[in-house]
Amino acid sequence: MITECLHYTSVAYQQMAAFNPPTLSTTVAYVDPGTGSLVIQMAIGALVGGLVMVKVFWKRITGFCKNLVGGRPKHDEHSN
Numbered sequence: 001m002i003t004e005c006l007h008y009t010s011v012a013y014q015q016m017a018a019f020n021p022p023t024l025s026t027t028v029a030y031v032d033p034g035t036g037s038l039v040i041q042m043a044i045g046a047l048v049g050g051l052v053m054v055k056v057f058w059k060r061i062t063g064f065c066k067n068l069v070g071g072r073p074k075h076d077e078h079s080n
Contacts, residue, residue, distance in 0.1 A: 031039075054061065
């Protein structure tokens, strides 16, 4: 008796799912002010942190770029 009930329940569910497919609806997401503020602060922090990193490593960055284009040799033969 229980197996027949489970069988009919699953068949009924399959028929309902087949005749009532889920509709595509546009949902509007809600972001509260605290979350929005946190996201903005993280973006500003990442930007400022990147700028500080470029400032700190500026000589290394320019030296690396000069070495790529052959601006100066690595070792001078006359400096011992």
